[in-house]
Amino acid sequence: MLKSEARxxxxxxxxxxxxxxxxxxDDLLLIQFQRFNLSNVNLLGSxxxxxxxxxxxxxLLVKYLKAVNPILEFAYPKIQQDDCSMDFFAETETLSExxxxxxxPIPLNKILPSRLDAILVPLLGFDLTGHRVGFGKGYYDRxxxxxxxxxxxxxxxxxxxxxxxxxxxQFDVPLTHCITPWHIYEF
Numbered sequence: 037m038l039k040s041e042a043r044x045x046x047x048x049x050x051x052x053x054x055x056x057x058x059x060x061x062d063d064l065l066l067i068q069f070q071r072f073n074l075s076n077v078n079l080l081g082s083x084x085x086x087x088x089x090x091x092x093x094x095x096l097l098v099k100y101l102k103a104v105n106p107i108l109e110f111a112y113p114k115i116q117q118d119d120c121s122m123d124f125f126a127e128t129e130t131l132s133e134x135x136x137x138x139x140x141p142i143p144l145n146k147i148l149p150s151r152l153d154a155i156l157v158p159l160l161g162f163d164l165t166g167h168r169v170g171f172g173k174g175y176y177d178r179x180x181x182x183x184x185x186x187x188x189x190x191x192x193x194x195x196x197x198x199x200x201x202x203x204x205x206q207f208d209v210p211l212t213h214c215i216t217p218w219h220i221y222e223f
Contacts, residue, residue: 039204042163043171045161046169047089053194058093061217065092066096066097066100070100071220072220076153079151080101080108080109080111080154081124081147081154086138088137091158092193097192113125115134125142125144126147127141128142150182154187154190155183155187155188157191161197162214165210166210166221167201167204167210167211188213189211190215192214192215193214194216195216197214
């Protein structure tokens with residue numbers, strides 16, 4: 037399947053979800069997430085979910101992690117609109133909203149990619165080889181160019197994978213894992 041077709045498919049599936057569906061799927065994601073080993077992670081990159089797009093509530097997963105590991109640190113992305121890049125910054129209580137309605141941290145303490153032990157990655161869908169379908173802007177792929185290949189890249193998805201994306205490029209960086217409400221995939 038082409039990325040553009042997969043993007044339409046997954047966006048359509050997301051739009052069909054009710055608030056009640058999302059709450060149930062978030063609970064199932066949390067159950068799977070509790071089985072995922074992050075014991076060697078000291079600094080975790082996460083993201084703020086886009087409510088308007090029925091994105092999985094990753095903040096529920098973060099809340100769980102904070103309860104079981106109070107010393108775990110978090111960082112969140114901020115998009116640099118001038119060069120279409122993305123940087124991670126230490127978690128702050130004050131947030132801003134970018135032009136797409138995505139919440140971002142106030143950029144006070146920039147985190148080098150090599151310092152992040154793992155990143156929770158937003159996506160619309162993914163395939164069985166770990167290639168993700170995002171919104172098509174390439175921010176995460178560009179960020180992953182400088183992110184250590186040995187570090188975790190964990191997708192969070194409401195949906196199971198499609199078999200294969202046929203138009204991946206060499207700059208598309210696959211996930212190491214993806215967590216769905218029913219499975220944990222390792223690539």
